[in-house]
Amino acid sequence: MLSLFQILLLILDIVWFFIIAHVIMSWLINFQVLNLQQQLVGQIWYMLQRILEPLYDPVRRILPNMSGIDLAPLVVLIAVYALRIIIQNNMVYFL
Template structure:
């Protein structure tokens, strides 16, 4: 059971860092530090969007954009952190 706990924590950590990379990359694109005309940047951006858009679209159904701000990544990050806290607090059930 310990390995299930560790695998779940690993998956949540990977999801957390992928979303964080997506948010940082979106800022860099909006501030024109990164250019989408570069093939590597465009491929990374497209891959991250394809990976995260199904998750974000589910959140956007419940929480619409407020004055142009998209809170979907923030809500998903808070959800991941909450899941990690719940798993960590109930870790004794896995051992």
């Protein structure tokens, strides 16, 4: 059972990394440091979009329109961190 919790924590860590990478890339694209016309940058960006949009969409439906400010990544990051805390604190009961 401990192995399942560790695998779940690993998946949450990977999601955390993808969200941070997506946020940093979006800033770099908006400040024109990165260009989506470059093949590698475009592929990484669209891969992150495909992975993270299913997580962001339900949050965006709940959050009010902030006229250009997207708080969905922040809410998802907080949710991932909260899940991580819940799993870590309750792992002891399943040993």
